[in-house]
Amino acid sequence: MIRLLSTLLIGVSSGAIYSLMALALVLVWRSTRVVNFAQAGQAILSTYIGYEVLTHVNNFWIALLVATIAGACVGALVDVLLIRRLARVSGASANVRPVIATLGLLGLISSGVGLIWGNDLKRIATPVGTHGYTFGHTTIPFSPFNLLIVATAALVMAIFALIFQRTNLGLALRASAFAPETARLAGVRVDRTRTIGWAFAGAAGAVAGLMITPQSALAPNSMDLLLVLGFVAAVIGGLDSLIGAGIGGLILGIGLALILEYVSTSLAFPAAFIVLIIVLLIRPQGLLGKLRGRDA
Amino acid sequence: MHKAIVILRKRPTIFILAGLFFYLLSDHVDELRNFQGATAAVYLVAIASIVLLTGYSGQISLGHGAIMAVGGYAAVLSQKYWHFNLLLTFVAAVLAAAIFGAILGFAAARLSGPYLAGTTLALAVGLPSLADQFHFLGGEQGLAYNVPQPPMSLGADFTQYHWFFWITGSAALLMIWLTQNILGSRYGRQWRAMRSNPTAAALAGIHVGCSKVLAFTLSSGIAGLAGALMVLTLNLVTPSAFPLSLSFTIVTGAVLAGVGNLRGSIIGAVVLVAIPELSDSLATKLGGAERVSANLPGLITAVLLILTVLFFPEGPLRKRVKKTT
Amino acid sequence: MSGLVVKELNVSHGAVEAIRGLSFTVAPGSLTAIIGANGAGKTTLLRALSGLKKAQSGSAFWNELSLLGAKPEGLVRAGVVHVADGKSVIPEFTVEENLDLGGLWRSDKKDVVLAKTEILQLFPALATRLKQHAATLSGGERQMVAIGRALMSRPKLLLLDEPSLGLAPKVIASIFDSLNELRKEFGLTIVLVEQNAVSALRVADNGVVINLGELVTAGPASQILSDPALRAAYLGV
Numbered sequence: 100m101i102r103l104l105s106t107l108l109i110g111v112s113s114g115a116i117y118s119l120m121a122l123a124l125v126l127v128w129r130s131t132r133v134v135n136f137a138q139a140g141q142a143i144l145s146t147y148i149g150y151e152v153l154t155h156v157n158n159f160w161i162a163l164l165v166a167t168i169a170g171a172c173v174g175a176l177v178d179v180l181l182i183r184r185l186a187r188v189s190g191a192s193a194n195v196r197p198v199i200a201t202l203g204l205l206g207l208i209s210s211g212v213g214l215i216w217g218n219d220l221k222r223i224a225t226p227v228g229t230h231g232y233t234f235g236h237t238t239i240p241f242s243p244f245n246l247l248i249v250a251t252a253a254l255v256m257a258i259f260a261l262i263f264q265r266t267n268l269g270l271a272l273r274a275s276a277f278a279p280e281t282a283r284l285a286g287v288r289v290d291r292t293r294t295i296g297w298a299f300a301g302a303a304g305a306v307a308g309l310m311i312t313p314q315s316a317l318a319p320n321s322m323d324l325l326l327v328l329g330f331v332a333a334v335i336g337g338l339d340s341l342i343g344a345g346i347g348g349l350i351l352g353i354g355l356a357l358i359l360e361y362v363s364t365s366l367a368f369p370a371a372f373i374v375l376i377i378v379l380l381i382r383p384q385g386l387l388g389k390l391r392g393r394d395a
Numbered sequence: 396m397h398k399a400i401v402i403l404r405k406r407p408t409i410f411i412l413a414g415l416f417f418y419l420l421s422d423h424v425d426e427l428r429n430f431q432g433a434t435a436a437v438y439l440v441a442i443a444s445i446v447l448l449t450g451y452s453g454q455i456s457l458g459h460g461a462i463m464a465v466g467g468y469a470a471v472l473s474q475k476y477w478h479f480n481l482l483l484t485f486v487a488a489v490l491a492a493a494i495f496g497a498i499l500g501f502a503a504a505r506l507s508g509p510y511l512a513g514t515t516l517a518l519a520v521g522l523p524s525l526a527d528q529f530h531f532l533g534g535e536q537g538l539a540y541n542v543p544q545p546p547m548s549l550g551a552d553f554t555q556y557h558w559f560f561w562i563t564g565s566a567a568l569l570m571i572w573l574t575q576n577i578l579g580s581r582y583g584r585q586w587r588a589m590r591s592n593p594t595a596a597a598l599a600g601i602h603v604g605c606s607k608v609l610a611f612t613l614s615s616g617i618a619g620l621a622g623a624l625m626v627l628t629l630n631l632v633t634p635s636a637f638p639l640s641l642s643f644t645i646v647t648g649a650v651l652a653g654v655g656n657l658r659g660s661i662i663g664a665v666v667l668v669a670i671p672e673l674s675d676s677l678a679t680k681l682g683g684a685e686r687v688s689a690n691l692p693g694l695i696t697a698v699l700l701i702l703t704v705l706f707f708p709e710g711p712l713r714k715r716v717k718k719t720t
Numbered sequence: 721m722s723g724l725v726v727k728e729l730n731v732s733h734g735a736v737e738a739i740r741g742l743s744f745t746v747a748p749g750s751l752t753a754i755i756g757a758n759g760a761g762k763t764t765l766l767r768a769l770s771g772l773k774k775a776q777s778g779s780a781f782w783n784e785l786s787l788l789g790a791k792p793e794g795l796v797r798a799g800v801v802h803v804a805d806g807k808s809v810i811p812e813f814t815v816e817e818n819l820d821l822g823g824l825w826r827s828d829k830k831d832v833v834l835a836k837t838e839i840l841q842l843f844p845a846l847a848t849r850l851k852q853h854a855a856t857l858s859g860g861e862r863q864m865v866a867i868g869r870a871l872m873s874r875p876k877l878l879l880l881d882e883p884s885l886g887l888a889p890k891v892i893a894s895i896f897d898s899l900n901e902l903r904k905e906f907g908l909t910i911v912l913v914e915q916n917a918v919s920a921l922r923v924a925d926n927g928v929v930i931n932l933g934e935l936v937t938a939g940p941a942s943q944i945l946s947d948p949a950l951r952a953a954y955l956g957v
Contacts, residue, residue, distance in 0.1 A: 134509040206697030213690035286796030286825035334513040372521035
C-alpha cells in the first residue's frame with residue numbers, strides 16, 4: 100500500500116515536469132501550429148543562464164526569475180528571426196519545413212551551449228529540502244522539492260489557462276492560431292501576437308528546465324529526453340489543449356512510475372512509446388484534442 | 396509545381412559506371428577513406444528511405460534510426476542463430492524492417508503531421524533500449540557480426556575496410572537503382588499526388604491509406620538494409636549504435652539533399668560524412684580545445700540545416716521557390 | 721472627403737489576370753453594389769483593397785490613404801474593414817468571442833462596450849445567443865456575427881463580400897435593410913459585392929458592373945436596373 104502510494108507520488112512529481120514541457124509545446128502549437136523541437140534547446144539555454152546567475156548570486160528564486168525572463172526573450176527571438184521567415188515561403192514542403200528548422204535550431208543551441216559552457220556536468224542546488232516527508236516511522240519519497248515542482252506546474256498551468264480563456268490577449272492568441280486571416284481582417288496584429296505566444300512558451304520551458312535540473316544534472320543534451328517525454332505527454336493530452344498537457348503529463352508520469360516500479364526499471368522508454376501508441380490508436384487526436392482534419 | 400524527375404528510369408548503366416568509378420577510386424585511397432566511403436553508403440541508403448517516405452509520400456518519421464536498428468539486429472541474429480550467409484542476412488534485415496514498417500505504417504496512416512512526428516520520436520528513443528532488456532539481444536554490449544574475409548582472388552593486400560566498401564557500395568547502388576524504379580513507377584506518382592492534394596488523389600481513385608502504408612513498408616525495408624550495412628561496417632550491433640541523434644542525422648541528410656530528390660541523396664550522404672571530417676580539422680586549427688571539437692560538428696550541421704531550410708526549401712539542386720502572396 | 725477612388729487596377733493570380741485596368745469611384749456615405757458573374761473578379765477586388773492580395777499595378781485610395789500594399793491590420797485601424805463571406809466567423813468561438821475579436825485592437829474600451837450594445841440592438845437575434853458556439857448558428861445569424869464583428873471596429877468604409885450567399889430571400893432582405901440603416905446611422909460608406917444583383921441594386925445608390933475583370937459600366941443603381949441590355953446580360957432577369 101505504501102509502495103503504491105509512493106510510486107503514485109513519484110509519478111505525480113515527474114508528471115508535473117512533463118506537463119510543464121508539454122505546456123510549452125502546446126502553447127507554441129496553439130499560437131503557431133508548429134511543433135517546436137527547439138523547445139528543449141530554449142529550455143537548456145535558459146537553464147544555463149539560470150546556472151550562470153546562481154554562480155554569481157546564490158539564490159534559486161532570482162535565478163528562476165532571470166531564467167524565465169530569458170526564456171521568454173529567446174522564445175520571442177526564435178519566432179521573429181526564424182519562424183516568421185519560414186511562414187512566408189510556400190511550396191510542397193511547407194509543413195515539414197518549420198519542424199526541420201526547429202530540429203536544426205535544437206542542434207544549434209545544444210552545440211552553442213556546449214561551446215560556451217563546456218560539456219561537463221554541472222549541478223544546481225535545490226532551494227528546499229529533498230528529504231522525503233516523514234509520517235511517524237515511514238518516509239515517503241515525496242519531498243518539499245517534489246511539492247514545489249507540483250505546485251509550480253499547477254500554478255503555471257492555471258495562469259496560462261486563465262490567460263487563454265479569459266483575457267483579450269488569450270482571445271487574440273487563439274484567433275491567430277485558428278484563423279489567422281480572419282484575425283487579421285479583424286485588426287489583430289497576428290505576427291506580434293504569435294511572438295507573444297512563443298515568449299510564453301519559452302518562459303514555461305525555462306521553468307521546466309530549472310525545476311528538473313536540481314535532481315539530476317545539467318549538460319548540453321540533458322533536456323533531450325525531457326523534450327521527448329514532454330512531447331509524448333502533449334500528444335496524449337491532445338496538442339490543442341492546455342489542460343490536456345497537464346493531464347497527459349500526469350498520465351505519463353504515473354504510468355511510467357508504475358511500470359518502473361512494478362515491471363522493470365529499464366523498460367521506461369519502450370513503455371512511453373506503448374502508452375502513446377495505445378492512446379493514439381483509440382483517439383488519434385489525443386485525449387482532449389480536437390479533430391480538425393488531417394492537416395491541422 | 397514540381398516537374399516530374401525523370402532519371403534513367405530503368406537503365407542501370409549509370410550505376411554500373413558509378414560503381415566502377417568508385418571501385419577504381421577505392422584502390423587508391425587509404426583505409427580511413429574506405430571506411431568513410433562505407434559509411435557514406437550507409438547514409439545514402441538511409442537518406443533514400445526518407446526521400447521515399449517524406450519527399451514522396453509526405454509522411455514524416457523521426458524514428459528511422461530505430462528501424463535501421465531492427466534491420467541491423469535482424470541481420471546479426473539471423474547470422475548467429477540460423478547461420479545465414481552475408482547476402483541472406485541482408486535479405487533478413489530488409490524483410491524484418493519492412494514487416495515492422497508495415498505494422499508501424501498502419502498506425503501512422505491515421506496520424507497527421509505532429510502526432511506522427513511524436514510517435515516516431517518516441518519510437519526512436521524507446522526501441523533501441525529494448526535490446527538492453529533481453530539477453531538474447533546481447534544487452535548493452537551487443538552482439539558481434541562476422542564479416543567473411545575478402546576472397547583470395549582479390550589479392551593478399553585487399554584490406555577489410557576495402558572489402559566493406561565494396562560490399563556496402565554495391566548494396567547501396569543496387570538499392571538506389573531499385574528505389575529509383577519504385578519512385579518512377581505508378582506508386583511514386585500516386586505518392587506525389589497524395590502528398591500535394593490528398594482529397595483530389597482520393598477522388599481520383601487512389602486508396603490513400605493503403606498507399607501510405609505501402610510507402611512506410613518500403614521505406615522501412617530500405618532503412619533496414621542501411622541498418623545491416625551499418626552493422627557490417629562496425630562488425631557489431633549494439634543499442635548505442637542507433638541513438639536518437641541518428642534519426643535526426645538521417646533526416647538532416649535528406650533535407651540537405653532536397654527531400655524530394657533522390658539524386659541529391661549522394662550529396663547528402665557525402666556531406667554527412669564530410670562534416671565530422673571538416674570540423675575536426677577546423678577544430679584543430681582553432682586550438683583543439685575539447686569543448687570545441689566536441690561541439691563543432693553539431694554546430695556546423697545545425698547551421699547548414701537551418702540555412703538550407705530557409706533558403707533552399709526544395710534542396711540545393713532546385714531553383715529557389717518564389718515567394719507567393 | 722473623396723471617398724474610395726480606384727484607378728487602373730491590375731491584379732493577377734500568377735499568370736492569370738483577374739482584374740484589368742479597373743477604375744471606379746465610390747462617393748462617401750453611399751452604398752455601392754459591385755456585381756458581376758462568378759469569376760468576374762469581385763472577391764479578388766476586395767482582397768486587393770483590404771491588403772490580403774498584392775496588386776500588380778494601379779492605385780486605390782480611401783480619402784488620401786493608399787490601400788494597396790498596406791497590411792489588413794493597419795487598414796482596420798484606419799477604418800477600412802473587409803467582411804469576407806460568412807465563413808469568416810470562427811466556428812469554435814462563441815458569438816461573444818467572435819464579436820469581441822473585432823474590438824480587440826481598440827484602445828477606447830468604453831466605446832467598445834457601447835459598440836457591442838448598439839450591435840446587439842441592431843441584431844437582436846444575437847443577444848440571446850452570446851454564449852453559443854458559432855458553429856451552431858444559422859447562415860443568417862452567422863452573417864450577422866460577421867457584420868457585427870466588423871462594426872466593433874467603428875469602420876468608415878465597409879467592404880462586404882457576398883453577404884447573401886446561401887441565405888434565404890427573407891433573410892437577405894432583412895440583412896440588406898440593416899445595412900441601409902447602418903449607413904444612415906453611422907455615416908458608413910458601404911461597398912457591397914454581390915452575385916444576387918437585383919436585390920443588391922435595389923438597396924444601393926450606385927452600381928459597378930464587372931465582367932472578366934474589366935469594368936462594364938458604373939452609374940446610379942436604378943439606371944442599371946432599368947437597362948434591358950444589362951439586365952439580360954448580367955442580372956439574369
